Amino acid sequence: MMDNKLIQFLQMATESSPVWLDDGNTIAYIRHDNTGSHIWQMDLTTGEKLCRTTEDTRIWTIKSVPATGDIYYATDSTGSECERLYRLSPGQTNGSEIAGDPNTRYFLGGIMPDYNIIAYTCNLRNKATFDVWKKDLLTGKAVMIKQHSDNYNWPCRDALSPNGQYLLYNKLRGENDNALWMTDMTTGETKRIPEDDVISAETEAVWRHDSKGFYLLSDRGGNFISVYYYDIEFSDFEQVYSYCWDVDGLALSADDKYLAVSVNAGGYTELHIYDIEANSEINQPIPPKGVLSRYQQMSWSPQGHKLLFTLTSGKRPEGIWMLDIDADRLERISEKSANNEQFLIEPQLCSYKSFDGLTVPYWLYVPYGIEARNLPVVIEIHGGPEGQEVPSFNGFIQYLLSEGIAVVAPNVRGSTGYGKVYTHLDDVEKRLDSVRDIDSLVTHLIESGTADKNKLAVSGTSYGGFMTLSCASRYPHLWACAIDTVGMYDLVTFLENTADYRRAHRESEYGSLEKHYDILKAVSPAAKISDISAPIMIIQGRNDPRVPVTEAEQAVNALRSLGRTVEYLCYDDEGHGIAKLKNRLDCYPKMAAFLKKYLF
Structure with a gap:
């Protein structure tokens, strides 16, 4: 039976990646809602909105030419990441392909x-x-x-x-x-x-x-x-x-007068606006505490000084905001969600000492109105590994919270956002130190009284999936269950089969097939697969060019041959993650049921 509350979270409207279609009155953006993912436009004067594309597909990038009103975007419909380029002209619904090839x-x-x-x-x-x-x-x-x-x-x-x-x-x-x-x-x-x-x-x-x-x-x-x-x-x-933090993004106004700088201050974004000629920072209205994603552009209007950006936080779904420097005004362009934000949760920033004394930060999400004591906990590990868990909105996390399950999202060694030294603490032969960070995190959560030691789950996507398999196999006594989404099972076969253009980049992080073959084998989950005892769910897109489907298949076959409990979800029209709404509506309810079965 479909869980209506979860469906509401999965279909909650978000709007992002705004660009200008004229001098400063009309914008285009990407909207995700109960119809899927599409490009929309909005007249900022009248509030009139118009959907410009009809297919539910992942839209990778969006650009515009304000002088003509044209929208350019890149998308792929199968998850293969073989993006085709399209031009969407004024008055047109769905773009015309301008460059593309299936491979x-x-x-x-x-x-x-x-x-x-x-x-x-x-x-x-x-x-x-x-x-x-x-x-x-x-x-x-x-x-x-x-x-x-x-x-x-x-x-x-x-x-x-x-x-x-x-x-x-x-x-x-x-x-x-x-x-x-x-x-x-x-x-x-x-x-x-x-x-x-x-x-x-x-x-x-x-x-x-x-x-x-x-x-x-x-x-x-x-x-x-x-x-x-x-x-x-x-x-x-x-x-x-x-700054004493990493800068994430830049945007320069059309007349070169103002430079917008977004700074990642421990996960939250600080927005600075500089008057370049005066060589000084201006005192503009400050956006709410949240995150301006490094993967989405800020966009200045061609005329005047209106800055568009996407803002999100733990309890704020992605929405478009506009800072008008000339009017000294900040406003939210996107309408508020119909869901009651009062019961959504912002995480707390916490930290712990790992096995070697390293301070590791994590975000703690505690269910509304409940004390953080003796709770079932899902440890959610980000991908990358050169990535960062930030307090952005996640509908599935908010659903788990509403069901009484706490979520802990760590930034183990190797994460970005804390300087180059921290980022390289897990390279090559140090790979398993990041897995030990999770063991130390579990000890911390139990000793602090936050977690019920018998109700712990580990979950993650991409490198987070690798970490999930690694934690489940190297610390099997800790877990009631685990969910791996598009994670690597064997680093050797992963490097051999990932897309050709990705190999050198990935070898710089994990080690090379030529020089570090034995290390790659030793640190892979495959080396300890027989030690997994907890029930595990494995989720995969068949067309994934980053972590090929063969990684999931190897893990599933090995676990089944050992007689372990494993549920396998493979989606034929997906790639590195589950993007299409119809597949999310199938996948996430199964994930929720799996977690509740073993945590309650």
Whole structure:
């Protein structure tokens, strides 16, 4: 029988990734609701809304050209991550495909000033690498500008210079090895920014509108990510703003007057607005405590100084906000959820000492009106591993809380957001130290009285799935049950079968097949699979290019041959995670029933 309360949480409306369709009155954005995921537009004056796409599919990126009202977006319908590019013109429902191939990934870099030519990278020629291309949308002619022989060459969010001359993109080899490169779209001449061999990460570039330079983020100044500026004419690279936390995002106003800087302060976002000419921070209205995702753009209006951004928190579903600097006004554009937010829960930021004395932070979600004593607890582990658990809205977590189940979401060693040193504490031979962090967390939760030692579950997605399998196999006595979603079972077979362009990047974190084969085997859950005793649910998308379905199949087959209790959910039209609403409505009720069966 369908749980109506859970369905309400899963279908709760969220709105994100806003872009401008004109000078400052109409926006487009991505909306998730009880019909799925679609692109919508809104007139900010009248409040009128219009759905612009009809298929429920994952929308990876959205860009706009305010001068024409065109929307450009990337999507794939099978979970394979072979994104196709579309243009959605004014008055049109559903976009027209402008670049696509069933076995190729396309990343839009930008639209040339004539609005007829797009710049992008793709792995059409060689699936292991991404070349730089441009395509005339009037003639259909595509030309390769720069051929590459390495792996990732992904355009920045604001990749193409306003004059159309330069394209910026990253060569991703690791979280802190992510060099920025620039290609001349006429000559194909390419160089690194800055021009040296320092191992560092330069990301999130935003161009000045005269194309004379750009602001960007870099970690080469110390343990945290700071704001830099690069001057095209003089090749100058200088630090301009730094903090005791990582900077997550940048946005530069259309007249280059204001720079918006989002700072990840221990998980919550601090928004700073700088008057560049005055070289000072302005005193603007402050958004509510929450998270501005590093994966979603902030967007300034073409006229005036209106900044759009997406805000979420533990009890706030993703919604669009607008900061109008000229009017000194902050307002929520998205309507509030129909659900009673009074009973939704914000997490508490806590910490504990791990086995070696390292302080590890975690978020504690406690059911409404209940003391944090002797509770059933789900430990939810984030993916990455170079990722971070932040207090953003999660409908499934809120449902578990409403059922009396607490949730603990740790940022074990290897997580981002706490400096480069912390991020690399789990590399290669230190992989299992992060698993020991979870053992120490369980000890802390039991000794503090928070958790019932007989009612603990572990769950996670992607690398969090690897951690789930690792915890269930290396500390089997701790768990009443476990749920692994798209997790790695054997790091060797994972590296052998992951998408070709991903391998070098993943080897930089886990170890290479050539140099660390024995370590990869030893730290894999496969090495200890026979020790798993708790019931386990394994969830997988059949078309996953990151963690192939063979990882889940190996784990399921091994557990079944051992006579263990295992439930397996595999979705034929999904990839790395469960994105489609129809599949979420099947998967999450089964997850909820599984957890309640073994925790109560």
